[in-house]
Amino acid sequence: MKDSRIRNTLRNLTFGVFNQITTLLLNFFNRTIFIKVLGVEYLGISGLFTDLLMMLSLADLGFGTAMVYSFYKPLSDNDHNKVGSLIRFYKKMYSYIALAVASIGLAIFPFLDYIVKLDVPIPYLKIYYLIFLGNTVVSYLFVYKTSIINADQKNYLISKYQMWVNCGRILFQVLFLLITKNYFVYLVIQLLATFINNLIASNKADKLYPYIKESAFELSKTERKNIFENIKSVFIYKISGVLLNSTDNILISTMIGTVWVGLYSNYNLIIVAISNFIHILYSSATSSIGNVVITEKPKKRYEIFQSMQTISLVISSFVTVCLFVLFNDLIYVWLGTKYILDTFILVSIVLNFYLGSVLHPIWSYREATGLFVQTKYIMLIAAIENIFLSVIMGQYLGMAGILYASAISRLTTYFWYETKLLFKNYFEEKVRKYYIPLFFNMLFTIILITIIMQVSKYYLIDCWYKLIIKATLVGIVTLIAVVLIYRKTIGFKMLVNKIRRIYVSSDSN
Template sequence: MKRTDYVVKNIATGVIMQVVIILLGFVSRKIFIQYIGIEYLGINGLLTNILSMLSLVDLGIGSAIYYSLYKPLAERNYNQVKAIMNLYSKLYKFIGILVAVLGLMLLPFLKYIMKTDISSTYVNTVYIVFLMDSVLSYFLAYRSNILSADQKGYILNNISTVFTVITTLAQISIVFFTRNYILFLVVKLVLGVIKNIFIYVITNKKYSYLMDKNKPLLKAKTKREIIKNAKALFIVNISTYFVFGTDNILLSTFVGVAAVGLYSNYLLLINTVNTLIGQIFQGIKASFGNFMVQKNLKEANEIFEILYFINFWISTFCAISLFILLNPFIELWLGKGMLFNIITVAILVFNFYFRGMTNAIEVVRNAAGLYNPYPFFKFWSLTEGVLNLILAMIFSGLFKMGMVGIFLATSVSTCITAYVLPWNVYKYVFKMSSRRYYIKHIVYMFSTLVIASITYFISSLVTTDNHLSLFMVKMVACVFVPNSLIVLFFRSSKEFKYLMNKFNVKNAMLLIRKKHK
């Protein structure tokens, strides 16, 4: 199978998987809030953040090892692949035990960060189930990485889709018939274990050499690269957690658990879009890594510029749609009492857009394993994380800005990585000036602002008391106006022409095949 075939297959199955998850997720969330309540939804979000903090003990090992699989898989060096996977297995078992120990040590402190009237005994029980789910995943889930690195992410997507459907339907049934939140979590835990066992069996069949009893030695150079990248990734992961993983903890501390529940609805929608976009770039990542191993840097940079234009198009369309449609959709879905004001929504969407515009550059960074560039980037990443945490506490605690202060802190701190990461990638991967990238970035940002203003104005022209009709009109405007304006503004660019040529070639081939038939 060709590299482009893998990309298309990985993206297609990933998008289908996410559409299924989205539809089931909306139904599940509606039923959860109706029968269990917004406060329990807040607890769910808060404990998820806490467990994300514990996952930092991964130390970046998972991503560092994942990158190291590209080359031996491309070269069919099965001894090195097995050596790397053996290392993965040993380290992840150790990490799983460490997460369990640290998680239990954190148990007595839950009451200090959770503002709720629900009994501490019940909350502790829920936390233990969350912890077990996280710990057990380390013992088998690492096997999925070999499929992803080998450009066979579509297999994982198909498995995930099936298990997500089964899990969500089972959870919906439990909520509807029993209202039992703990049983709701236990079902997810059990089915998660079964899913990982299933993936383990499949990888044994597809990569039978992993079952050989001989234990090949890992190359010294590969081991050094893994250790170097893991050290840098540990700092990057801490920084990412400070920026995106602490919001629920800060909201619970300064505002209350109910605020976490409200925020989780917006986060569900934003993360849904993020995940759909992520499936596109995840589908490209392994193939881009394979491309960089086999091609020169000039060709890689040319492909990146196409990818960056696609990144801009997707991010602009999605950000404008979220800004215009988030509140109308939540009002239809959950009711008017679940809404944030327009300023809060604008800040959330800005954060989504600004971080989303780094997807393309992160594909290059990840494909190249650029986590420790002498070691500049990791320290800027740490600065971003620390700055976000400090600003969030100042804005929310000192200035009493509440949740707006927490989200605004993310807006300020995110700028660091958004502007430093491209400089690093161009200097250490493409080995050329990043000036061209920043010029494009400014053009894209200005274009997004103009397109957003025009779309917002047009979507506001229609007014009606029928909320569903109003939502549908706004949705139509969001589909046609931004995409039409992007085509109008960029129809002469080389990136747009490249995409149109690709599209026309494929159509021509289809027409030829039909004629022969």
């Protein structure tokens, strides 16, 4: 059973990494052609509309999370009638949600001129917005079927098809962009790809669960009430997350200018790709942590957490150093001087990444222990503080102020509050045992960045060849430094042993 889990982990990790690398390379290709053909102004409105419509996702009120959760038991019990009744209920609810999103989106339509700030007007801007809105609405029409596949842990059955659809989308977008130089066609292809992806999930759900189309059962009033109770708990977290993570581009556009959204999106493309890689490493750990929390004593729980924290610090230091040292060189070689952001802004971008990266163990325990129920209001406070600080700091520090506000709001709210609750309620340990290694890691990371920046500043980067050499050297030096510092820790030894077991298992097969 253990070997089977290791093999499954290896398969999932291999597919996940392959998928991320493929997506990243295609997005690089897509972004390069996009900028060359249409320019940074169009890139800015693309990022702005994406975040603006992310705000509209609040309309689902947490239905998605509650929906997946409600499918677990009836799927496990093979209760076809209950699954069918849930599908009917969620289908109806998401029809209303799609209508609500469309209505709210259309209500924003007259105010676009106040949100988008460009020196050079873009023709057909409102038509582009409507296509973005249509793309969002379409995604809601099939989500109830996608959720049953996720709840049944069979998402791998559709992931490969959706990956090919996304690859095809990017290639067609690039091809038609080069031929027509038309943003309208580019967006229509995006809309069609979204529809096809959802259609694949819908057809697969119909084949896997044919009874969902035949069921005529309705949920009882009590069952509907229980679902809405679960939604209440999720909603505060959802609104907080959206306000915290999806307002930066809107504020940057309205306060600084939409072009700056485009410049920031190039950096964010790399940050999101790396964050997705890191997420793959942690996503499989949550269920195991849940078992540890239930079956083990506080001492054992803390030992597992220590291991995870060490792994997190190793990854965070390595990636943060490489990002800071290489980011602007990459942008210069890739796109040119005019797309480079200054060092003050770069620090804010990398700082936000670092804070998110080192918090992964806390977040994993939060999901596994149900700690989010106790911390939902601190997330709301963080979101409100973020908007308040962004407006004030954005006026004085520009775009950097808006990004630093995100870091400050995290540090002054859930960064310390969730850690305090976790150590008190589940580890029965002093919280300083978390902060001391973290402080040391931050200091180590800053010193390493400073040394490498001083040494490498004489090596000028003006082509891909030189960038690859510099990236290789920086990566090797950083890795050696991190290994020397953390090689004797419990977490590092655990990471090495796990990699060794996976390698031995795959080699024996």
